[in-house]
Amino acid sequence: MSIQPRKQRKARYNAPAHTRGKYLSASLSKELREKVGKKSLPVRSGDKVRVVRGDFKGHEGEVLTVDYTSYKVTIEEVTLAKPDGTNAFLPVDPSNLVIIDADLKDDRRIKNKGDN
Structure with a gap:
């Protein structure tokens, strides 16, 4: 694997569907780390997350999409007001999130995450 930025960008852009989930991983809160035994998990809709970087730092909400x-996630509390008065969801990069409450009903979700 190359360290050249252009090849890294190309690899992300041309990544197959089964590897895109790894790019959509977010770190876990301290409580979840002890419970799950992993540092991060792929983000899924329904997870409760906290924004830790950016203009919406500190906001918590459920992942909608x-x-x-x-490679972006929409969260219920992270919206911007448009000039016409309506609100629009602001996509957030998963690296700027911490998963507070994950849906752990699926055992494969924890098993399939090969490395921390």
Whole structure:
């Protein structure tokens, strides 16, 4: 694997569907780390997350959608007011999130995450 930025960008852009989930991983809160035994998990809709970087730092909310093409996540509390008065969801990069409460009903979710 190359360390050249252009090849890294190309690899992300041309990544197959089964590897895109790894790019959509977020770190776990301290309580969840002890419970699960991992540092991070892929973000899924329904997870409760906290924004730790950016303009919406400190906001908590449920993940509504996970976009595998743009590698972004929409959260219920993270919105911007448009000039016409309506609110629009602001996509957030998963690296700026911490998972507070994950849906752990699926055993494969924890098993399939190979490395921390």
